Amino acid sequence: MALSDTQTGRAPEVTSGAPPVLRLRGVTKWFPGVQALRRVDFDLRPGEVHVLFGENGAGKSTLINIVAGALRPDAGEVELRGRPVQFRSVHDARQRGISAVFQEFSLVPGLTVEENLFLGAEPTTGALINKPEMRRRAEEALRRLGFPILPRMRVNRLSRAEQQMVEIAKAFRTNLSILILDEPTAALTDRETDRLFQLVLDSKRQGVGIIYITHRMNELHRIGDRVTVLRDGGRVDTLAVRDATPEKLVELMTGRKIEAFFPRIDHRPGEELFAVEHLTAGTLVHDVSLTVRAGEIVGLAGLVGSGKSEVGRACFGLEPIRGGTVRLLGRSVGKPTPGAMLGAGLAYVPPDRRTEGLVMERSVRENIALSALPSAHFSGRVLLRRRSERAICLRLAQQLRLVPTGIERPVALFSGGNQQKVVLAKGLTRNPRVFVMDEPTTGVDVAAKTEVYTFMKDLVEREGAGILLISSDLPEILHLAHRAYVMHRGRLRAELGRAELTEQAVLSHFFETTTTHG
Amino acid sequence: MADAGLATVERRPRVGTALLRLLRRTFVHLGVLPLLLVILLVGFGTWEPRFLSRQNLFNVARQATYLTVVSMGQMIALLTGGFDLSVGVILAMTSVVLAKVMASTVASDPTAVGLAIGLGILAGLGAGTTMGIVNGIGVAVLNVSPFMMTLAMASIAFGLALFMTGGVPVYGMPSQFGATLGFGKLLGVPVPVYVTAVLVLGMYVLLNWTRMGRYFYAIGGNIKASILSGVSTRWYLFMAYVLVGFLASVGGVMLTARLETGEANIGAAMPLRSIAACVIGGVSLRGGTGRLGSVVLAAVFIEWFENGMNLVRIQSYLQMVVLGVLLIFAVVMDEVRHRYVAGMRDG
Numbered sequence: 044m045a046l047s048d049t050q051t052g053r054a055p056e057v058t059s060g061a062p063p064v065l066r067l068r069g070v071t072k073w074f075p076g077v078q079a080l081r082r083v084d085f086d087l088r089p090g091e092v093h094v095l096f097g098e099n100g101a102g103k104s105t106l107i108n109i110v111a112g113a114l115r116p117d118a119g120e121v122e123l124r125g126r127p128v129q130f131r132s133v134h135d136a137r138q139r140g141i142s143a144v145f146q147e148f149s150l151v152p153g154l155t156v157e158e159n160l161f162l163g164a165e166p167t168t169g170a171l172i173n174k175p176e177m178r179r180r181a182e183e184a185l186r187r188l189g190f191p192i193l194p195r196m197r198v199n200r201l202s203r204a205e206q207q208m209v210e211i212a213k214a215f216r217t218n219l220s221i222l223i224l225d226e227p228t229a230a231l232t233d234r235e236t237d238r239l240f241q242l243v244l245d246s247k248r249q250g251v252g253i254i255y256i257t258h259r260m261n262e263l264h265r266i267g268d269r270v271t272v273l274r275d276g277g278r279v280d281t282l283a284v285r286d287a288t289p290e291k292l293v294e295l296m297t298g299r300k301i302e303a304f305f306p307r308i309d310h311r312p313g314e315e316l317f318a319v320e321h322l323t324a325g326t327l328v329h330d331v332s333l334t335v336r337a338g339e340i341v342g343l344a345g346l347v348g349s350g351k352s353e354v355g356r357a358c359f360g361l362e363p364i365r366g367g368t369v370r371l372l373g374r375s376v377g378k379p380t381p382g383a384m385l386g387a388g389l390a391y392v393p394p395d396r397r398t399e400g401l402v403m404e405r406s407v408r409e410n411i412a413l414s415a416l417p418s419a420h421f422s423g424r425v426l427l428r429r430r431s432e433r434a435i436c437l438r439l440a441q442q443l444r445l446v447p448t449g450i451e452r453p454v455a456l457f458s459g460g461n462q463q464k465v466v467l468a469k470g471l472t473r474n475p476r477v478f479v480m481d482e483p484t485t486g487v488d489v490a491a492k493t494e495v496y497t498f499m500k501d502l503v504e505r506e507g508a509g510i511l512l513i514s515s516d517l518p519e520i521l522h523l524a525h526r527a528y529v530m531h532r533g534r535l536r537a538e539l540g541r542a543e544l545t546e547q548a549v550l551s552h553f554f555e556t557t558t559t560h561g
Numbered sequence: 562m563a564d565a566g567l568a569t570v571e572r573r574p575r576v577g578t579a580l581l582r583l584l585r586r587t588f589v590h591l592g593v594l595p596l597l598l599v600i601l602l603v604g605f606g607t608w609e610p611r612f613l614s615r616q617n618l619f620n621v622a623r624q625a626t627y628l629t630v631v632s633m634g635q636m637i638a639l640l641t642g643g644f645d646l647s648v649g650v651i652l653a654m655t656s657v658v659l660a661k662v663m664a665s666t667v668a669s670d671p672t673a674v675g676l677a678i679g680l681g682i683l684a685g686l687g688a689g690t691t692m693g694i695v696n697g698i699g700v701a702v703l704n705v706s707p708f709m710m711t712l713a714m715a716s717i718a719f720g721l722a723l724f725m726t727g728g729v730p731v732y733g734m735p736s737q738f739g740a741t742l743g744f745g746k747l748l749g750v751p752v753p754v755y756v757t758a759v760l761v762l763g764m765y766v767l768l769n770w771t772r773m774g775r776y777f778y779a780i781g782g783n784i785k786a787s788i789l790s791g792v793s794t795r796w797y798l799f800m801a802y803v804l805v806g807f808l809a810s811v812g813g814v815m816l817t818a819r820l821e822t823g824e825a826n827i828g829a830a831m832p833l834r835s836i837a838a839c840v841i842g843g844v845s846l847r848g849g850t851g852r853l854g855s856v857v858l859a860a861v862f863i864e865w866f867e868n869g870m871n872l873v874r875i876q877s878y879l880q881m882v883v884l885g886v887l888l889i890f891a892v893v894m895d896e897v898r899h900r901y902v903a904g905m906r907d908g
Binding site: 359361380381382383384385386391393398399400401402403404405409412413414416417422425426427429453455456469 | 770
């Protein structure tokens with residue numbers, strides 16, 4: 044994800060004084076028992092990217108839902124091009140040039156791309172749908188956006204990233220004056236992200252105002268002009284992006300001052316804890332060797348699809364191993380399985396907590412305890428030791444500052460950041476020495492990210508653990524890892540020591556180049 | 562978050578009275594069942610005085626045991642994210658095998674009544690559990706969807722049971738079998754109630770105090786997360802269907818004792834009724850959630866409701882209509898409840 048600013052160039056300065064295309068004044072919204080927005084002022088100028096920043100639950104979603112016409116404010120005014128408006132529906136807002144791409148897709152899986160693009164606005168001749176016309180216009184729209192998708196494909200056959208593209212194409216379909224993007228890059232590869240950003244820049248030039256929600260610092264700096272920080276439903280501040288340092292933003296978001304976004308982690312490498320030699324696994328990973336020692340964080344970088352994720356999965360027994368060896372705490376592991384690896388002292392943090400990490404409907408306690416039930420702290424010969432279980436889970440929840448601390452609540456009710464803390468707490472129950480963390484901060488707000496980083500620092504410095512950090516977030520690798528490996532097309536491209544670990548060095552190994560490296 | 566919201570100067574629009582809020586909270590935590598029970602008690606209680614008589618309550622208690630036991634099995638299948646459509650024929654198979662073995666043993670030696678009863682019960686339980694084992698292999702090892710596996714099993718076993726009996730009831734069981742396990746009473750309480758109480762207790766311990774129970778919930782909630790947590794999901798899925806088979810089989814033994822004949826079509830309504838009991842008791846059809854107490858209560862509720870309808874002379878055909886409507890109502894209310902819960906989310 045992390046590409047340097049130099050690649051796309053800095054966003055041009057917004058001509059100040061241009062009248063805002065959208066203005067919110069004192070907008071307030073109640074949900075049963077919760078005030079989701081309290082007297083929020085917000086304005087959007089034509090041709091700017093206005094980033095909304097805030098913890099999960101700060102009110103970002105409510106705000107964009109009001110702008111998109113999905114929710115009506117309980118108090119306050121919405122002005123469109125200087126005139127007060129009240130949107131009756133999403134459709135109404137859309138008619139006035141406001142389009143939104145939400146995180147939850149609004150596509151019909153069984154229909155084709157073109158049918159989805161024109162759903163509710165099909166070109167017709169008489170009573171019949173004008174299919175050739177629809178095909179032509181769909182092709183044109185997709186070509187203009189540069190998305191390699193066939194209009195006649197059924198949506199449920201597309202990858203998540205492709206579905207995201209259709210969703211974006213749908214938003215670009217109408218005459219746009221305001222575009223709302225809610226974490227649009229979450230499912231996209233770097234290349235697709237580049238294309239999306241190019242589109243955003245094009246739209247800016249045409250005077251479209253863009254509201255952009257992201258948790259990613261580098262995206263903020265790459266395409267943002269101004270940023271508004273929300274906290275507990277209220278607007279804290281609006282500032283120019285060039286003044287928005289990570290530390291400043293976290294301070295605004297949380298109301299707490301932090302020393303550094305990325306903590307400094309001491310590097311005192313000890314004995315080798317984990318080693319992979321000539322690993323060939325699944326369909327992608329080929330001849331990969333790496334080591335992790337006690338007291339260090341080892342980065343594993345690479346583009347989406349480079350095989351870095353599969354290395355972690357293979358070591359945990361989730362991808363079939365076709366060659367090579369895995370060694371944990373000096374002992375060679377024949378055929379890894381999740382159960383055996385957990386028992387031998389390795390914890391794996393999966394990249395997608397919803398699909399692989401957590402049982403969403405069950406309580407925090409049951410989730411934390413799930414992988415540790417066979418151990419003596421959690422169960423006797425026949426029965427579970429529920430008192431001990433509760434005590435251990437409560438301690439871990441407090442250690443990771445779960446908010447709220449109620450460990451009997453279903454995980455589904457917690458915010459993304461706190462769900463991630465549950466995943467991490469779960470990893471601690473078996474007292475592992477080695478952690479394989481695959482994208483440990485995806486979909487986590489910036490404040491929770493700093494907590495995850497502090498957690499990693501404590502593991503390495505106090506417990507002498509070794510961490511293999513698999514991440515697509517380049518700053519994470521650059522700031523946290525003591526050493527890093529870079530993968531490309533299933534093979535190791537390079538190993539970089541701390542001194543060589545720069546953005547340029549890592550990026551140069553991401554893409555097709557002819558340089559060979561040790 | 563909620564506290565912060567209430568502490569602000571702005572006043573939220575008043576939603577309702579304290580009573581309404583209490584009702585809503587009960588609904589979110591316990592589902593629609595408490596409401597149904599109140600309607601049942603007040604409605605039939607005032608309509609028909611016999612409904613709450615001591616005699617009738619014992620009658621309902623006995624009548625409810627069969628559905629309760631089978632529903633507990635069904636609950637396990639639902640928890641793991643599947644369901645079992647073959648519980649009815651497991652009942653039937655148990656009944657037929659048990660009756661045949663008992664009748665032939667007692668025919669060859671009329672004095673060996675105890676032996677005949679013991680052998681018969683073992684054979685019946687063995688037959689029912691074996692079907693559970695086959696279901697378990699299909700679902701856990703061969704990855705057949707629970708719907709297809711148990712639907713096919715229902716056809717296979719029903720066919721076998723009819724074939725074995727030629728479609729006619731099996732007679733000739735010793736009368737002591739029915740007299741004890743069917744109609745017997747101990748301290749004034751019907752014997753099947755004791756058996757069921759023991760099974761409920763065992764289920765409670767299994768679901769809440771053992772690893773296996775915890776894993777049933779986890780597998781149904783998210784099988785991938787369970788695999789990543791080192792749970793051998795195949796083994797526990799297999800065991801789930803074995804347990805369903807066993808519990809349905811116990812239901813079959815008790816029901817056969819009550820009917821005093823072995824019959825191939827005794828469980829025909831069981832799949833629907835047991836799933837209805839689970840759903841009314843708040844077990845999620847998506848797997849992963851549900852409380853044992855509510856399921857037991859819901860099974861009793863269904864029997865009691867039908868008993869009430871019998872007392873006020875509602876035709877049995879119409880009773881089927883009512884049960885279906887009730888089931889849809891429960892599912893709709895479950896959806897409503899889900900929406901309430903989703904509204905309670907932090908993020």
